[in-house]
Amino acid sequence: MINFLSYLCIGVGIVFWFWGTFPLMGDRSVLFKLHSLSVADTLGSMSIIVGLLLKIPSEWPLLILALISLAIWNTVLGYVLAYCSSSDEDSHE
Amino acid sequence: MILNLVLMAMILVLLIPIYEAWQDDDIWQKMLAFASIATKTSIMILVVAVLRDDWMIGVVGVIILSVGNAGLMLLAHVLKRMNQV
Numbered sequence: 096m097i098n099f100l101s102y103l104c105i106g107v108g109i110v111f112w113f114w115g116t117f118p119l120m121g122d123r124s125v126l127f128k129l130h131s132l133s134v135a136d137t138l139g140s141m142s143i144i145v146g147l148l149l150k151i152p153s154e155w156p157l158l159i160l161a162l163i164s165l166a167i168w169n170t171v172l173g174y175v176l177a178y179c180s181s182s183d184e185d186s187h188e
Numbered sequence: 189m190i191l192n193l194v195l196m197a198m199i200l201v202l203l204i205p206i207y208e209a210w211q212d213d214d215i216w217q218k219m220l221a222f223a224s225i226a227t228k229t230s231i232m233i234l235v236v237a238v239l240r241d242d243w244m245i246g247v248v249g250v251i252i253l254s255v256g257n258a259g260l261m262l263l264a265h266v267l268k269r270m271n272q273v
Contacts, residue, residue, distance in 0.1 A: 102190060105194055109194065109197050109198065109201065112198070112201045112228065113201055116201055116204045116205060116224065117204065119204055119205060119208045119220070119221065119224070120204065120207070120208060125214070125216045125217060125220065128217070128220055129220055132220060132223075132224055136224060136227050136228070137227075140227055140228075140231045143231055143234075143235070144231070144234065147234060147235065147238050150238060151238055151241075154243060154246065157243065157246050157247065157250055158234075158246075160250055160254075161234060161249070161250045161253055164250065164253045164254035164257075165227075165253060168253070168254060168257040168258070169227065169257065171257075171261070172223060172257045172260060172261055175261045175264055175265070176216070176219060176220065176223065176260075176264055179216075179264040179265060179267065179268040180216040180219075180264075
């Protein structure tokens with residue numbers, strides 16, 4: 096049961112990865128790609144790590160640390176990339 | 189066995205941002221692709237760590253997750269400054 100659940104989490108994570116990474120190849124704007132990529136990458140990676148956590152619960156401190164740093168750093172990185180890439184023309188300097 | 193298939197699927201996904209970083213000339217699209225590559229490879233390192241039951245590898249993956257993104261942020265700010273000059 097637990098095994099099935101962990102594979103389900105990992106499968107959902109990989110589907111998220113594919114779904115968020117495919118728009119990267121189109122001709123849309125950077126912000127559109129950034130949105131789909133950061134949402135799908137963060138959620139998919141967190142789901143994969145939860146799947147691994149269900150598989151080997153004995154190593155939970157490391158995997159929880161990975162979950163937290165994913166949740167925080169990836170969202171912050173998304174904001175920073177959006178801020179840096181969009182304020183070329185209306186910069187205040 | 190199944191984790192091997194998972195790893196193959198992950199390598200397949202990883203090829204998309206690598207291709208994007210190679211063929212696009214816009215610097216922000218490249219940065220986006222590189223950020224995606226960083227996250228995906230560190231998750232792949234964690235999967236390999238579970239697969240081989242070796243937690244030294246897992247520690248490396250977590251360090252990349254927490255420190256690598258900070259480096260990308262610094263790089264984005266430097267690029268923005270370079271574009272302003």
